[in-house]
Each structure stands twice: as structure tokens, then as C-alpha cells.
Amino acid sequence: MNLARLAAEAEARGTPVRAGLIGAGKFGSMFLAQVPTIKGLAVAAIADLDPDRARRACHTVGWDEGRVAATAFLDDGAALAARDDVDVVIEATGNPRAGITHARAAIAAGKHVVMVNVEADVLAGPALAQEARAAGVVYSMAYGDQPALVSEMVDWARATGFHVTAAGKGTKYLPAYHAVTPDDVWSHYGLTAEEAAAAGMNPQMFNSFLDGTKSAIEMVAIANACGLDVPVAGLAFPPCGVDDLAHVLRPREAGGQLDRRGMVETVSSLERDGRPVFRDLRWGVYVVFEAPNDYAAACFRQYGLPTDATGRFAAMHKPFHLIGLELSISVLSAALRDEPTGQAREMRGTVAAVAKRDLKMGEILDGEGGYTVWGKAQPVAQARTALPIGLAHGVAMVRDVARGTVLSFDDVAIGNDPVADLYRGLTGT
Template sequence: MVTSPVHPPQPSTPVRVALTGARGGFGRTFLAQVRAVPRLVVTQLIDPDTAGVATMLDELGFGVDARERAALVASADAVDWADIDVLVEATGRIDAGYDYASTAIAHGVHVVMVSKEVESLAGVSLSAAATAVGVRYLPGDGDQPANLLRLLDWVERTGLEVVALGKSGEYDLVLDPAAGTVTQLDETVDTPDLPGLLTLGDDVTATLAARASAVSALKRSAAADSCEMAVVSLYSGAHADVEALHYPVARPDELADIYAARADGGIRMRDRVVDVFSMLRLPGEASFAGGVFAVVRTNDPVTWQLLRGKGHIVSRSGEYACLYWPYHAMGVETVLTVLDAFDGTAPARTPRQHTVLAARAAAPLSAGTRFRVEGHHHEIAGVATAIVDREVAAGVAPYYLLSGAALTRDVAEGELIELADLDEMPAGALGAFTQGFAL
């Protein structure tokens, strides 16, 4: 085990990279970009589908030398930790992902965490373990948590006070005013009232309620969104304004008005909150692309009136402004975090369990119910995500610790699932959460 700090290497030093979950969509975007960064040398690609990984390498045009250098590894017991400088953890599974990350740290390997599920419950303890042995543990750029934290760093270095921060949902709501329909990805619904709601009007909350009603046939929230905001909470100290997030249907130029305080006509009940909005746009308009935003208090009316004239988003009252980055480019950006981890150039952040991503029963649940994480958004049937403050979270089970676990008692609709209610939780991840909550 490494016991002394790692000295920053020279910028030209090659970086040996291993990637878990290599066959996934993120893995492909990361590997496609690695080819353009000569310093990055892929030494191990870890995924049970080694044949699929080999095919993907061929599709991406990896040369013979790169193919020969990269070992295709099917399981953890075949990993050669001595041949890795930075592990990119992207399994999305709490048991495997935690084990890979903790083992990497124990072997003196830096970790770039892409599996937000692992981060949400074990990030605090993994970060502490990395600090103790002198390696780096960083959330990966390209996913919204790291991007949002980067934006937050930039904004707060200017001295601006951030009152709300968040991202747009994964899929835009594209309104066709002539047809009176909205399309979200590949689903189209009739929304005859929505064309008349394109402006906020004087009553912001009433307009938002009417928009939400107009698109109520569409599923706009996802466990992944709450998980990402819970990760942001770890590093920023921000809390959820409401445990299920607000999800206003909004156009980007409205965000400063929407995330004003309630007393100022907005929706926000407290300061420094995380949230997600559903992007509303017309056909042909640019997407927010799952990007990130920060709403700040303005400090000088003349300055912000000047910025409003230059196209910046300033609330109608002039009291708030919104700064944003309309993108998250997945693995394309993660190469930057890998270099930051190796070179020691990333900002220092110490996560704490300010909130817990919990599970609230969406219906009555019987003792013996076994939970499974399923689908593209890694959701669990029968429970809804809830971001709860640390002060009320003692004994509450993190959402993703339910993965594979079984209920030991009947749980009424609306109850939070507690650790004492579960059996057969992943031992490593459970221990990591318990340790991290105590820090």
C-alpha cells in the first residue's frame, strides 16, 4: 500500500489507464477520445464481454500496437494493478464499482469515478481512503456532477453567491406549436395548451404548474438525475429544495426568474439548492444538452444591466442571474480528469455526506421484497428517490444499497427505507457508506 504522497510527474509522462465497464456507451466515448491524447495509454479494459470490447476497438480504429498493449480483462481477479496509473470506474454497479475503486486505491492507483451510483453512497469514504495513501479520487468530467462542480468553482472564485445549481434533464421537450404536440426523445403527446404557455407571465408558479400539467403524460424525472444531484451535494454542501426535485418545465432564459426565492416570485424555498429542469424548446432551437447552470445573486445593477444587454440571463427584477454551460460530453471530457488525477492539477475537494439519496416506498411493500436496479436510468421498482438532509438521514438506507437486498418487514407507502429494514446488502458498499456518514 502507498504510504507517502505521489509527486506530480512531468506533463510529458505517459499515463497508463484502465477502464471498467469498457463495453458500455460511456466506455466507447472515452476510448474514442483517448486516441486523440497521445499521453494516455490504455493498458487494461475490464468488462465481462471481452469479445465485444475487442470488436469495439476494431471499430474505433485502434492500431495494432494499442491493441497489443491493452489487456482485455473479464473480471477483477485478472487485473494487473502494477500496470495502471489511473482507473476510470464506469461499471455503474455499486458492488463491483466499489470493489474496483477501493482496490485501486489500496494499490496506489488514482481513481476517476464515473459510476455516480457508487459515488452517491461511497464517495466520502473512497475520497478519505485516497487521501490517506496519497492518491487522487475525482468525479469524472463529462458527466453532470463533475461539470457542475467545475462551473461552481469558476463562479465562486469570482465572489458571486450561488443560490441554486443544477442541470437539465436528459431529454428536451420539443414543442411544435402548429401541431400542438411535444416530443421527448421518441415519444410524442398532444399538448394543445402548451403553445399558449411559452412565456412565464406574471405568475411564475402558476405558469410552471400549467406547463407541468400539459406534459403530465411524459416521464420527465429519473433516478439518475437525483443521484447526480446527490453527488453534487457531497462536494458542494448544497441541499435539495424538495426531496424529489422541482423539475420545472423551462426555457433557459427563464432560469434566473424561476430559481428566484419564493418571496421574489420564484420557486426556491432556501438558498444553495440543487435541482433539475426539463428543457422546453421549439424545433430547430439549440438544446441545453443535459448541461449545467448556476443561479447567482447579482451585486451591482449597472453591471448586470450591461450584461443583460450582452445576452446574459438576468431575472426581470435584476436580483438574480444565471450562468450556464449547455453541454456534457461524456467520455470526451473524461480524458481531462484522467490527466488532472495523474498530474495533480485538479482543485482539491473533500466530499461529506451533507445529504443522502434515499428510497421512499412508492406503494406498500411486503417483507421479502427483493430490489433490483434495472433499465437505462438504473431505477428500482417500488421506490422513489428522495434527497434528504443529513440531519434527518440517520439510519436511512441509500437508494443504491437496495440493489439485490431484501426487505425484512412490511413498509407502508410513503415510508423511507431504513438500513434496519434490509438484509443481504453488498457488504463492502454498506461498510463504505457507514464509514463515510460518520466522517
């Protein structure tokens, strides 16, 4: 409630929060668009594999020449993390290996880290958070993206004394989407390949949103941050509108569709026959919570909170998330309050790589959103030997596997891999 005031005071002192951005894609560009209107926040440096692209992004979002000239542009994220004029490092590359490397470089240099890169967080978030605490800096989820927004809602529910039953987000989902590849992704978005290319849209990235992988990554990130459980069978993606959240997302014993209380789940904006769900939550987030006593349940009804038929379970939702437009909340919170906007605490879940088609020995996996695998949310206890989607890129199959198989470490040639070793250490593999 006081971030704007704290930031304005920092501006008045002549000590604005100085951010360094690694990765000038869509998320990063949306953040950059807001910076000129936020008192007490400056971007000192931007790192991108293509610094000229980063400069163009600044011009595209409306930066004037003076602001662009005052910003350093680099092609090395680790070098950005070491700069003396950076207080908070924003990791927005989307590459899990790069994200872990950049976060560790920033922590070693005494910088706060805002991890937009959820792919990196589900591989090593608890370890990075512990390293940050030991170094006296903050490791944080990125506000504006669903995991941080859901973490905030879960914290609100618990801090007000309610029992969290379920938490998650909405998306567009049908079971057939698990097999979609970058070749046929655009038809599901109502675009031609030419229209998508003209807009600079990456087919593999957008396919990850569609084939269930991104939802799995985000739900596991929420589970790891909030101490919630991942469904044993993976996300069910039940069709559900905002009016039915408290009815659908309660335990089966109470008439709902969850295995038990305290779960993550993604709801679909499509019925299984393809019809749109009434008042869907495609772009939003939610939390379902249970009254701890009869008095609180009566208050739900008296004050108009939407509940299930019993009146015991209630839901709150936010119908949108604005990703990079809201990212400054995390940057300012880390620098001015030493507080993360959500943080991985333990490895409760993982995202296992599942074969999209029959795979042959010698084939090279192409990772998230690609042609070979999709990511399935799993409890760590049931999937310790599963190959995580973040490591299923650029590695060769060492034997044939059938479509639908959850890949294991034994199915691929990992070799000497520090990131794999870090993940194995966290999951007890």
C-alpha cells in the same frame, strides 16, 4: 488551460499517462474513441466482465489492430488496479459496490481514481476521497458527466466572487415517470423494445434516467462536492428553459421557486401538461449566481448577461454534456496536475429508495431503474435512516410497505454488509 501541452510534453518524454478502464459500456467506449487522437494518453488495460465485449468495443470505436493487441484485457477490475503499467484507474461499471471495491484497490495500489460511477460516489465518495488524499493520490469526478461539469461552473462562480444560488442540470421529467418500469420505458423514448434491443440499450439503465433516480444521484453528488443543499421535499423538477433560469431558480423570498440560496435542482424540459419547454436544457447544465454588490449587478446588464427582473441574479449554462468524449480531462488532470475535476467533500445529501408500488415481505428489491424502487434526493439530516438506492438491490423486504414510502434500513434484511457500515459511518446513522 494547459492540459494538452502537459500531455504532449509527457509524450515527448516517453512517459504518457497510462489509464486503465474498468467497464467498457457506453461511457467507456466514448472515452476509448478519443484516445487515439490525444497525445500523451494511452490505455494500458481494460477490465470488463466480458473481455471479448471490451475488445469488440475497441474495434467499434475505430481502434486499429496494433492498438488492440497492445492493450491487456481482463475480467477483474481489482487485478487491473494492481497493474504496474496503470497510472489512473477509471471506474465505469455503474455498480456501486463494485465501484467502491475497485476504487479502494486502486488507492491501495497508489493509483489515481476517476469515478465515473456516480452511484458509488453518493454512497461513499467523501470516504474514498479522504483515503486517496492519505495515500497521496487523486480521487476525482468524471469530466463530461454532469456532476463534474456543474462543479466546474460552481467553482468558476465562487472564484470570481459571486454567490451561488443554484446549480444543476436539465432532464425530461413528468411526475408520472416515477412509476415507470423497464417494461414500459421505451415508449417514453419513442422506441420499440426491438429497436432498443438492436441498439444494445439496457432498459433498466435507461429507466433510471427517466424515473428520476439518476437525476437524484447526480444532484446529490453535486451537493456533496460543492457544499450545496438538497431540497427537503426532494427535487421539484420545475419546468424551465435557459432564458428563465435566473428567474425560476432563485429563492422564494426573491420571487423564485427555491427554499433558499445555495441549492441543487434539476429543471424539466416538459411542462406539466407534457408540452415542450421553450429553449429547454434537457442535455445541459447550469449555475445561477447573485451579484455581491450593485456595481457587479450593473455590469451584468452592461455586458449582456441574462438576469432576472431585478438584475441581481444571473445564469450561465452549457447546453450539452458529452460524457465519455470529455473524460480524458479528468484522467490528464489527475495524473499531470494532481487535481480532481470535482470531488466529494461531505455527505450533505443522500438518495433514498422509494417504493414504486406496494411491496410485500419477502420481495427482493431490484435497485436503480427497476420495478420496485426509485431514488429520491434528500438532505442527510432528514434521511439518516433511509435506505439508499445504492443498497436497495438484491435485498429482501422484511415487512410490507405501501407505494410511495421512503424505505428505511429496518424495512430490509441487510445483514453484515461492509458497504452499508461505511455509508452509515459517513451519515452518522
